[in-house]
Amino acid sequence: MAEIRFSGFGGQGIIRLGLITGKAISLYDNKNATMTQSFGPEARGSACSSQLVVSEDRVLYPYITKPDIIIAMSQEAYDKYEPNLQDDGILIIDNDLVKSRPARAKIKMYFIQATRIAEELGNRIIGNLVMLGFFTAVTKIVSPDAMKKALPGLVPDRFLELNIKGFDRGYEYGLKVLKKKK
Amino acid sequence: MKTDPKGVLTGSHYMDGDFAIAEGGLAAGCRFFGGYPITPSTETAERFSERIPKVGGIFIQMEDELGAMASLIGAVWGGRKAMTVTSGPGFSLIMENLGLAAMMEIPVVVANVQRGGPSTGLPTLPGQQDMMQARWGSHGDYEIIALSPDSPQECFDLTIEAFNLSEIYRVPTLLMTDECIGHMHEKVIIPPAEEIEVVERKWYKGPKDKYMPYKPDKDGIPFMVKAGDGYRFHTTGLTHDYRGYPEINAEWQDQNVRHLVDKINNNADKIIKIEEDKTDNAEVVVISYGITSRVAIKAVQEARRNGVKVGNIRLITVWPFPEKRIRELADKIKAFVVPEINYGQIVLEVERCAAGKAPVIKVSHLGGGVHNPDDILRLIMEAAK
Amino acid sequence: MRDEKQIEGAKNPMEDFLRMDRIPHIWCPGCGIGTVVTSFAEAIQKSNINLDKLVVVSGIGCTGRVAGYIKLDSFHTTHGRAVPFATGLKIANPELTVVVFSGDGDICGIGGNHLIHAARRNIDITVICVNNFNYAMTGGQVAPTTPEGANVSTAPYGNYEYPFNLPYLVEASGACYVARWTALHLRRVTKSIQEAIKKRGFSFIEVITPCVTLYARRNRLGEGLDLLKYYYDNSDIQHGANTKDLDIKYQGKLIVGKFVDIEKPTFLDSMNKHFTKVLSDKYEPYVKEVKNG
The missing domain is CATH 3.40.50.920 (Rossmann fold)
Structure with a gap:
């Protein structure tokens, strides 16, 4: 069982991250994943977030209470959500966008310049997919195959290849970082 | 009978409850959606508006929920299976013609994605505060059927069930869900069309001049026809006789109310899950x-x-x-x-x-x-x- | 019922159109609704229309009872909701010719929002609005059509609100056919109903009728005949008149005639055309719109 929060600001495709991951886990990894998000004017502000509860068994309580994993793609999201992360949780940050404090307790921190890498690949719009690849590699909570299978229908057809490219780049970078950490 | 495969999006999906309601409706053969957008149910209307032109149905966004519910009753007399979706404030407006649907014994489905109330309340957050309104929110004595799904999967399954019950008992049937389930994404499995059982309308097949829209059949439920088939029938929201003609007296009032209530209560064991x-x-x-x-x-x-x-x-x-x-x-x-x-x-x-x-x-x-x-x-x- | 012996084999010319088992009707002596029903019966007879495909939808009120007397598929709905009910019926089953027959309070008071939206969408229905200037069924309360200065039960010191000019309202909302007559102009009403039923698109016919028991008595306007005389003396047929100029003053001039008669695609026409264009073969066409007569 794991609780994941994807967060950032509006327009980054944060909700998409929850959808892709949830779809990948529940349709292709044979686990259960319940995704919720905030709606309404409060959700259109600068801090945007989607939540995923992942479980081998059926998810009963649909919301996250104290996340095991937080992905922060904006300063405000980091400031707002980091304090609630489990003491042994995983924190993933776009360190071009977020100035972070040193890790507290036993939190593991992972950094990637996802938006910058996306720009190098030709379109900053896939920054979220770079982040998603990275997240897949460092958390291992979902298989990369499942993630790629989940993409059609959730990213525009004409950008599918570009999105996969972004995902792969993030994933490779994640593997590299893991190796280094060891 | 098996459902029309046209509306069935067979496969495994990652979908929210609102979308699942729309898919359930389409799978059940719903080909008329009249509604008014209201948070947190709007995604169902959006899904219908996108999908229904491709499966031979019609979507109309009415001017309000009063009109939406009225349009559904018209569409059912026009021969269609029809539904709408709403939430709190809209549910209150739906109530007016939900009463007409109860009185005219209309098979129709209304989904309520409940939010916190009263009044505008909490448009984007869940509640289960309309459960009593679901039962007797329109004036007068009548019974309806109300189902409550616990997941997007059940939003799909129970919308089909709601259509079937509404046809069997000629009664408006409500799907009482909430914002949490409506907006929650989970796996939804849509089976092949040949595995989806739907109940056909209880069509009358006797001689045209003998048709009586409110004469109970042996099972207590009257037969239906659709407009334009030569029955020249009348139906009214007034207390009425078997022909559907107004009868403004205590005797027929007694018959009408007993019938509307008993047809559900006497079959409660069969209906309740x-x-x-x-x-x-x-x-x-x-x-x-x-x-x-x-x-x-x-x-x-x-x-x-x-x-x-x-x-x-x-x-x-x-x-x-x-x-x-x-x-x-x-x-x-x-x-x-x-x-x-x-x-x-x-x-x-x-x-x-x-x-x-x-x-x-x-x-x-x-x-x-x-x-x-x-x-x-x-x-x-x-x-x- | 009459006591006189019926002549063997003779039948009331209206028998094909009326539910004779529901006669006598509930309308007061001198009421104008029955005459509009007669015009309607004549119009459909002359239209040579398939009666099985013709349906009548009413709301609530004196005119709302029309659906109960007409021997067609007929629907007596809720107060104000005849138009959206008819909208659903028509677009669910486009083969039908749908006529809404109801009163002024029903159609443009409680149902006013539906009226303008059905006109805006150009739903292919005909609305016959019998205007007797008050809510008669419930004892003559003020209506959105009550002329300024008229006395009605909830404006006991006289009405000080501005009334609707219905032809102006529905034309502005998008109606294809708009006419106004009085209960005196029965042949004209008949002809307008024929034209409106034939018309593809939203048609609206206002018929001003006497309410002898309530409106006339309260305002000391006399009997039915006196009201017809008022119509006779004050009606002015002005086909094509600017609907802006059709306000009705208390016991004032009544400009009548056919004001709007245009062609434009209906709701279903537009829908079919649009989806065919944007979805091409992915569009599963809904039943094609057919119109009788």
Whole structure:
């Protein structure tokens, strides 16, 4: 069982991250994943977030209470959500966008310049997919195959290849970082 | 009969409850959607507007829910299966012509993605505060059927079920879900069309001049026709005779009301679906529905770990209410615990059925979220003492 | 019922159109609704229309009872909702010719929002609005059509509100056919109903009728005949008149005639055309719109 929060600001495709991951886990990894998000004017502000509860068994309580994993793609999201992360949780940050404090307790921190890498690949719009690849590699909570299978229908057809490219780049970078950490 | 495969999006999907309601409707053969957008139900209307032109149906966004509900009744007399979706404030407007649908005995489905109320309340957050309004929110005496799904998957399954029940009993049927489930994404499996059973309208096939829209058949349910087929029938919201002609007197009023109420209550055993877990030998029984039933399971599991014999009941059908079963249990158990996202609605029904034989403890969350399972657990533990 | 012996084999010319088992009707002596029903019966007879495909939808009120007397598929709905009910019926089953027959309070008071939206969408229905200047069924309360200065039961010191000019309202909302007559102009009403039923698109016919029991008595306007005389003396047929100029003053001039008669695609026409264009073969066409007569 794991609780994941994807967060950032509006327009980054944060909700998409929850959808892709949830779809990948529940349709292709044979686990259960319940995704919720905030709606309404409060959700259109600068801090945007989607939540995923992942479980081998059926998810009963649909919301996250104290996340095991937080992905922060904006300063405000980091400031707002980091304090609630489990003491042994995983924190993933776009360190071009977020100035972070040193890790507290036993939190593991992972950094990637996802938006910058996306720009190098030709379109900053896939920054979220770079982040998603990275997240897949460092958390291992979902298989990369499942993630790629989940993409059609959730990213525009004409950008599918570009999105996969972004995902792969993030994933490779994640593997590299893991190796280094060891 | 098997459903028309055109509307069935067979496969595994990752989908929210609102979309699943639309897919359930399309799979059930719904080919007319008249509605008015309202948070948190709007995604259902959006899904219908996108999908229905591709399956031979029609979507119309009406000027308000008064008109939406009226348009559905017209569409049903036009021969279609029809539905709408709404939430709190819209549900109040739906009530006007829900009464007409009850009186005219119209098979039609209304989904309510409940939010916190009263009035505008909490547009983007869940509630279960319309459960009593669902039953008798329109004026006068009548019965409806109301189902309460606990997941996007059940939003799909029970929308089909709602259509089937509405056709069998010629009664408006409500799908009472909430914002949490409506906006929650989970896996939804849509089976192949040949595995989806749908109930055809109870078409009249006798001589044209002998048709009476309100004469009960042997099973108590009158036959239907559609407009334009030469029956020259009349129907009205007024109290009426078997021909549908107005009868403004106590005798026909008695017949009308008894018929509308009895056709549901006399078939309650056939209609009602509940899910029971370890209710035999239970000391405490938790009763809940919709999203709350999922949260309640967490509390039930924890209570069992603490050695309490606790049974769990999930109401899939909320109306008609499973009176018989609750009465049986009341004789045997220490107490009922009823969590719901309101200040106490279905708990009153449980109390009525328990009739003083077992205490009934309510666990209220007043909307805007779901219960903390610990709050339910605490009261289970107290009830077990 | 009459006592006189019926002549063997003779039948009331209206028998094909009326539910004779529901006669006598509830309308007061001198009421104008029955005459509009007669015009309607004549119009459909002359239209040579398939009666099985013709349906009548009413709301609530004196005119709302029309659906109960007409021997067609007929629907007596809720107050104000005849138009959206008819909208659903028509677009669910486009083969039908749908006529809404109801009163002024029903159609443009409580149902006003539906009226303008059905006109805006150009739903292919005909609305016959019998205007007797008050809510008659319930005892003559003030209506959105009550002329300024008229005395009605909920404006006992006289009405000080501005009334609707219905032809102006529905034309502005998008209606394809708009006419106004009085209960005196029965042949004209008949012809307008024929034209409106034939018209593809939203058609609206206002018929001003006497309410002898309530409106006339309260305002001391005399009997039915006196009201017809008022119509006779004050009606002015002005086909094509600017609907802006059709306000009705208390016991004032009544400009009548056919004001709007245009062609434009209906709701279903537009829908079919649009989806065919944007979805091409992915569009599963809804039943094609057919119109009788």
